[in-house]
Amino acid sequence: MTISDIAERAGVSIGAVSFALNGRKGVSEETRARVLRVADELGWAPSTAARSLAEAKTETFGLVLARDPHNLGVESFYMEFFAGLEIELSKRGYSLLLQVVGSTDDALATLQKWHRTRRVDGVVLTDLIDDDPRAAFVADSGLPAVVVGDPGIAGGLTSVWTDDAASMREAVRHLVSLGHRRIARVAGLGSLAHTRIRDDAFAEETGLLGVAGELLRTDYTPEAGERVTREALTGAEPPTALIYDNDVMAVAGLTVAMELGLGVPGEVSIVAWDDSVLCEHTLPKLTALSHDVVAFGSHVARRLFDVVAGSEPAAFLDSTPHLVVRGSTGTATRDS
Amino acid sequence: MTISDIAERAGVSIGAVSFALNGRKGVSEETRARVLRVADELGWAPSTAARSLAEAKTETFGLVLARDPHNLGVESFYMEFFAGLEIELSKRGYSLLLQVVGSTDDALATLQKWHRTRRVDGVVLTDLIDDDPRAAFVADSGLPAVVVGDPGIAGGLTSVWTDDAASMREAVRHLVSLGHRRIARVAGLGSLAHTRIRDDAFAEETGLLGVAGELLRTDYTPEAGERVTREALTGAEPPTALIYDNDVMAVAGLTVAMELGLGVPGEVSIVAWDDSVLCEHTLPKLTALSHDVVAFGSHVARRLFDVVAGSEPAAFLDSTPHLVVRGSTGTATRDS
Structure with missing residues (x-):
């Protein structure tokens, strides 16, 4: 027996069963009571529950990058972004599962595999294209996710963006x-x-x-x-x-x-x-x-923890990149 | 029943059982025959075998970095190294599990947890210190590993190093x-x-x-x-x-x-x-x-696949960094 059996019988989501059995907020008292009654009827033992819930929690977030790996080391953005993610993940003992693939289609296939084999608690989506199939898959499957990018391309998922x-x-x-x-x-x-x-x-x-x-x-x-x-x-x-x-x-x-x-x-x-x-x-x-790309990465990680905990989808504006004027810009003197 | 039951009864390693049941090279015909006989005696069904073997293979390599995440984005070394690892991993559909921690002790604890919970098929060890406890743990536990660094500090593990x-x-x-x-x-x-x-x-x-x-x-x-x-x-x-x-x-x-x-x-x-x-x-x-740090990362990944497949520990010299003379070095002209 699994918690999905309880979910089916009680007519609620698996997440609601998880919340109810764990005594966490996010479900009504009525739902909690129904879940606990069904669990009892099905002979759900606490030890079984504990094991299944532990298995459901991978303590891992995933990120699939559709980039040429040979060019990854050239700019500092991704390393700083990963560092920001890791600052939040390390506070809770989470790891980052990272895979670099050649195309958006390969990225989608990896996300589908991770979801099917329950490898991650949630994913971060970056470098989105228009009508991105990854956003559609994640929205359909219910895999917790945060889109890094404009809300207009996030397909209704939680997004963290810069203007x-x-x-x-x-x-x-x-x-x-x-x-x-x-x-x-x-x-x-x-x-x-x-x-x-x-x-x-x-x-x-x-x-x-x-x-x-x-x-x-x-x-x-x-x-x-x-x-x-x-x-x-x-x-x-x-x-x-x-x-x-x-x-x-x-x-x-x-x-x-x-x-x-x-x-x-x-x-x-x-x-x-x-x-x-x-x-x-x-x-x-x-x-x-x-x-501050490191802070941006940390922000994204915090929002993903919120999504995993059951928060409703929303768009969050990160700080807007602002101009720091140094020595390389000055008055135009050439014919222009 | 697990494949370790078969391993114990047949008097061989778990890896040998895996090889034998999968029909892969790496065990003698005699061992293969004994493993198959024991599996049969224990009522080992192919479907069970398939499931257990799938569980044993995580298609993931792990790397714990004991560095301040705020400084990670500053230099290109790690991003290029990860990119090199990913080039080899992506060929075989493997992912990289990455965790950034504050100290060598925390890194050790993470490796122990990954090993205990079977999260990775093998690990890459970097930034070793003298008498590194991570190398000792990995050697004791049998977790497949490659040390990035001088053979003198690799504690008998497989190493890939530059002179x-x-x-x-x-x-x-x-x-x-x-x-x-x-x-x-x-x-x-x-x-x-x-x-x-x-x-x-x-x-x-x-x-x-x-x-x-x-x-x-x-x-x-x-x-x-x-x-x-x-x-x-x-x-x-x-x-x-x-x-x-x-x-x-x-x-x-x-x-x-x-x-x-x-x-x-x-x-x-x-x-x-x-x-x-x-x-x-x-x-x-x-x-x-x-x-070539990208190639260095790829080299390390290939050696780790070899270790997972059963290769004996060895030290591999990667290409030695060589001087590329450009415009910033010239004849000393000041009093010296």
């Missing part, structure tokens, strides 16, 4: 206030929903302010950042300011400008997103959209 | 050949065995070549790297060359030298260890001890 559009607009306004009229955005992977949100905000804000906004697509690697920066700065109508989608591409862009003999910020301004220790140790130090 | 002493001597000889007579080593955490191996090699090689070798201790953070570099370069007898234990400290050191108006490599030479994309995107680019 990337607001951050992008702040960066564009900062550059325009310094006199820049030709700004380039060095963007990350176009398949990711949050990249598109940044793309749209960049296009809207440059349009609104009447300045030229050029979109340069990359795969987040410093090689790509270097290449598109060189092409842009040696082109016919070079930008006087660039906003990069990660820190290593911004550092690569700074180096390209210096190699071309262009002063930073005298001739070219540079903004990095996210901020990192790297941005504070270049010369000049990099102006950056700063977000 | 850090040889790499350090190469870096020192390079600097001495350029005329440097006062060299500083900006070292990482003194509690780690591989730090001590590098410390010793640095002291020995500078002593052998008759140059001054100064040891500066840090916690791997760029803040610490910046502080000790500033103290050393503004001291009474400043070094003309510095060797850093990671990439972010080397970048921080480069920035300090520039802020002090000291040319690199004209007045100060800088060597980073490990190499990273970061080292290729500073100005000048950083001379570095280069090691």
